[in-house]
Amino acid sequence: MAERTAFLKKIAIATGQDGETLRDPADFPAIFASEDQDALAAKTHRRSHEELLQLASLFEDVAKTLNLTCYRAASFKKAQKIIVKILKETEPEFSSEKIVMVHDHPDLVALNLPEVLQKKKITSYSTARGEKDIRARSEKALAGITAPELAMAAGAAIVQRDLPGQPRSTSLLPSIHIALLRLENIVADYDEFYARLGKYSEEAMVFISGPSKTADIEAVLVHGAHGPRALHCIILDEVE
Amino acid sequence: MSESFYRENAKKAIADDKLQAAINLIQDRFGTGLLNLWKEKPEMDELRNRVKAAKDKNLKNLDILLAKLADSVEARGGHVFFAETAEEARLYTIELAKRRHVKMVVKGKSMLSAEIKIDQALADAGIEHWETDLGEYLVQLDKDIPSHIIAPAVHMNREHIGDLLAKRIGTPLSYDPPALTLAARKALRRKFLKADMGITGCNIAVAETGQVSLVSNEGNIRMTGTMPPIHVALMGMERVVANMQEHKDMLQLLTLGAAMQKISTYVSFNGGPVAEGCPDGPQEFHLIIIDNGRSKILADETFSEILSCIRCGACLNVCPVYGKIGGHSYNRATYSGPIGAVIEPLFNGINAQADLCKGETLCGACLKVCPVKNNIPRMLLALREKLAYGDEKWDVEQQNPLEELAFRGVGEAMVSPRLWHTGEKVVRSIMKKKPHQNDMVTAMSGPGRAWTDDRDLPPIAEKSFARLWKEKLQNRPLPAEKKEDNSGKDEGEEK
Ligand code: SF4
Numbered sequence: 001m002a003e004r005t006a007f008l009k010k011i012a013i014a015t016g017q018d019g020e021t022l023r024d025p026a027d028f029p030a031i032f033a034s035e036d037q038d039a040l041a042a043k044t045h046r047r048s049h050e051e052l053l054q055l056a057s058l059f060e061d062v063a064k065t066l067n068l069t070c071y072r073a074a075s076f077k078k079a080q081k082i083i084v085k086i087l088k089e090t091e092p093e094f095s096s097e098k099i100v101m102v103h104d105h106p107d108l109v110a111l112n113l114p115e116v117l118q119k120k121k122i123t124s125y126s127t128a129r130g131e132k133d134i135r136a137r138s139e140k141a142l143a144g145i146t147a148p149e150l151a152m153a154a155g156a157a158i159v160q161r162d163l164p165g166q167p168r169s170t171s172l173l174p175s176i177h178i179a180l181l182r183l184e185n186i187v188a189d190y191d192e193f194y195a196r197l198g199k200y201s202e203e204a205m206v207f208i209s210g211p212s213k214t215a216d217i218e219a220v221l222v223h224g225a226h227g228p229r230a231l232h233c234i235i236l237d238e239v240e
Numbered sequence: 241m242s243e244s245f246y247r248e249n250a251k252k253a254i255a256d257d258k259l260q261a262a263i264n265l266i267q268d269r270f271g272t273g274l275l276n277l278w279k280e281k282p283e284m285d286e287l288r289n290r291v292k293a294a295k296d297k298n299l300k301n302l303d304i305l306l307a308k309l310a311d312s313v314e315a316r317g318g319h320v321f322f323a324e325t326a327e328e329a330r331l332y333t334i335e336l337a338k339r340r341h342v343k344m345v346v347k348g349k350s351m352l353s354a355e356i357k358i359d360q361a362l363a364d365a366g367i368e369h370w371e372t373d374l375g376e377y378l379v380q381l382d383k384d385i386p387s388h389i390i391a392p393a394v395h396m397n398r399e400h401i402g403d404l405l406a407k408r409i410g411t412p413l414s415y416d417p418p419a420l421t422l423a424a425r426k427a428l429r430r431k432f433l434k435a436d437m438g439i440t441g442c443n444i445a446v447a448e449t450g451q452v453s454l455v456s457n458e459g460n461i462r463m464t465g466t467m468p469p470i471h472v473a474l475m476g477m478e479r480v481v482a483n484m485q486e487h488k489d490m491l492q493l494l495t496l497g498a499a500m501q502k503i504s505t506y507v508s509f510n511g512g513p514v515a516e517g518c519p520d521g522p523q524e525f526h527l528i529i530i531d532n533g534r535s536k537i538l539a540d541e542t543f544s545e546i547l548s549c550i551r552c553g554a555c556l557n558v559c560p561v562y563g564k565i566g567g568h569s570y571n572r573a574t575y576s577g578p579i580g581a582v583i584e585p586l587f588n589g590i591n592a593q594a595d596l597c598k599g600e601t602l603c604g605a606c607l608k609v610c611p612v613k614n615n616i617p618r619m620l621l622a623l624r625e626k627l628a629y630g631d632e633k634w635d636v637e638q639q640n641p642l643e644e645l646a647f648r649g650v651g652e653a654m655v656s657p658r659l660w661h662t663g664e665k666v667v668r669s670i671m672k673k674k675p676h677q678n679d680m681v682t683a684m685s686g687p688g689r690a691w692t693d694d695r696d697l698p699p700i701a702e703k704s705f706a707r708l709w710k711e712k713l714q715n716r717p718l719p720a721e722k723k724e725d726n727s728g729k730d731e732g733e734e735k
């Protein structure tokens with residue numbers, strides 16, 4: 001605490017104050033004031049299906065430039081098929097078996113993956129609370145599957161929050177990342193995106209906009225630096 | 241550091257075709273690209289001005305913002321340490337590492353970590369440490385230092401890298417960028433999984449939420465802040481914004497400025513140990529807020545603007561000087577290019593780093609491209625003025641008293657025609673005796689040599705303009721004065 005006070009006093013003096021007493025942030029709310037985002041956030045919830053489809057197209061266009069592969073699925077069944085296909089076509093990188101880590105999310109539970117994948121000799125593990133060896137399994141995994149609850153079309157970015165049952169490493173350690181994104185979770189641009197982030201921004205979180213990449217060797221773009229080498233995004237447009 | 245060090249290295253770099261080609265590639269893609277973007281999208285101007293204004297406000301209230309940030313991080317269960325000097329920051333980190341029996345540290349690209357020389361401290365403490373950004377990893381293996389803020393290994397070509405990896409980590413010899421990247425991916429993955437501590441920088445800290453946010457494309461920074469049980473984030477004290485709205489604006493400028501990206505591949509927000517019930521993430525989080533010379537800059541109106549820098553590296557990508565001499569020529573300082581030419585002298589002594597600010601051309605490209613419109617040319621001139629006349633506050637010794645004397649002499653002569661003409665005659669007669677080619681003087685001696693070493697000098701005319709005027713024109717017959725009245729016309733055109 002002593003070092004904090006001395007440090008802040010030095011800054012106070014540098015900004016032209018006398019440095020005798022420190023200013024209390026609580027006395028200066030204007031410095032932190034931001035515009036109310038609720039109206040904008042509400043607007044994003046009122047979009048028609050038509051408008052949402054347009055946003056999905058924009059998301060896909062941007063995704064193409066980022067080497068992020070997009071799919072559309074009209075049902076959970078369809079999404080499940082896409083996932084199986086991706087997993088069948090991808091060679092494991094960190095182990096000889098095909099292991100898949102699946103976030104604990106109702107939409108992913110609905111995919112009924114353990115049963116379907118088992119038939120294809122692919123082992124799927126949930127990352128739900130109480131599951132064991134999540135880290136050890138993730139280190140060996142071929143794929144991590146998540147269900148982001150918010151995405152920005154203009155940057156083809158999805159959000160992953162830090163929640164129990166949804167470890168950060170699921171989108172980081174496995175060789176590839178598959179995201180199941182509901183159509184209605186796509187918003188247009190930075191403004192809408194941040195408006196919707198709201199409370200999330202008090203949690204640890206990460207925006208992800210494509211597979212990990214580098215251009216550090218002679219500016220040649222290579223996918224698969226330290227994170228997943230591919231990102232597949234399945235846009236779920238459920239028509240009941 | 242002597243003047244010759246800068247010049248020597250600059251000359252080597254200029255003669256290095258491969259280096260020139262590598263820098264050209266980056267400058268064309270990112271530098272020219274960004275200049276064009278600003279031109280094509282004038283609406284971006286509003287965003288740039290907004291960020292600059294927010295930066296301005298935040299710098300003026302930095303005490304409040306940092307107090308709030310520290311409170312917010314602590315409320316999330318993180319630790320905050322305020323380090324006035326690099327040494328305090330090093331000590332805190334090393335003591336923490338020792339207390340927790342840290343054997344291996346992974347680092348996520350941080351310029352500040354180089355600025356405070358944390359690597360040496362870790363090595364002295366017997367702690368293994370690895371850079372994990374691919375470029376920085378290669379530079380580390382090569383026992384070299386980065387030469388660009390966002391492209392640390394721009395000075396290394398694929399042959400060099402292939403040989404290096406084969407020799408240092410035993411990968412099969414290859415000169416193929418994807419194969420080389422894969423080799424590094426494998427080698428570093430083991431380190432991420434084994435490390436006891438991760439050290440990152442901080443791109444933008446949000447005071448209100450207590451979040452440190454970091455951008456990367458490789459995912460190494462996410463790994464560094466997720467896999468090891470302890471995460472230490474080093475933060476330059478100016479890198480704080482008030483709220484998420486300011487974050488939103490600044491993030492866009494940062495990723496555009498750095499690599500013309502709408503958003504980088506990963507933007508992570510961490511500000512404390514992992515939340516209850518979450519299976520991964522660090523158990524311990526430490527934020528070290530570092531001054532190390534910044535408050536002195538903040539207190540000086542002439543230079544405080546430089547603290548608005550978001551370290552995007554865009555100014556390097558347009559700078560004709562950086563483009564020719566490369567990052568290492570800047571006295572192998574942590575920061576190179578236009579931004580380095582301003583902050584290195586301020587951090588490490590204006591005399592010691594004089595060449596950095598004198599080497600830039602004042603062409604103004606950095607001001608044009610800088611997302612936050614930092615007026616680097618103005619600050620370069622201010623630094624040079626201190627070198628020309630000396631300065632007590634910044635402890636600057638006048639670099640060349642003779643130069644001041646000479647210019648005073650010229651000043652005197654300029655107001656005394658007699659003195660001026662005598663000087664003219666003397667110089668003219670000296671020039672006549674020097675070697676000529678195509679009517680240009682090709683070799684001067686004394687102080688004139690510095691000029692003719694690199695270019696020719698036009699000789700002073702046989703007859704000066706003043707002389708010609710006197711001889712031919714002064715007494716010429718004047719045309720009859722026309723009666724002209726332009727004022728009415730001007731008025732008519734004004735709308
Ligand atoms: S001075 Fe401007 S262009 Fe240069 S690194 Fe800083 S913010 Fe970027």
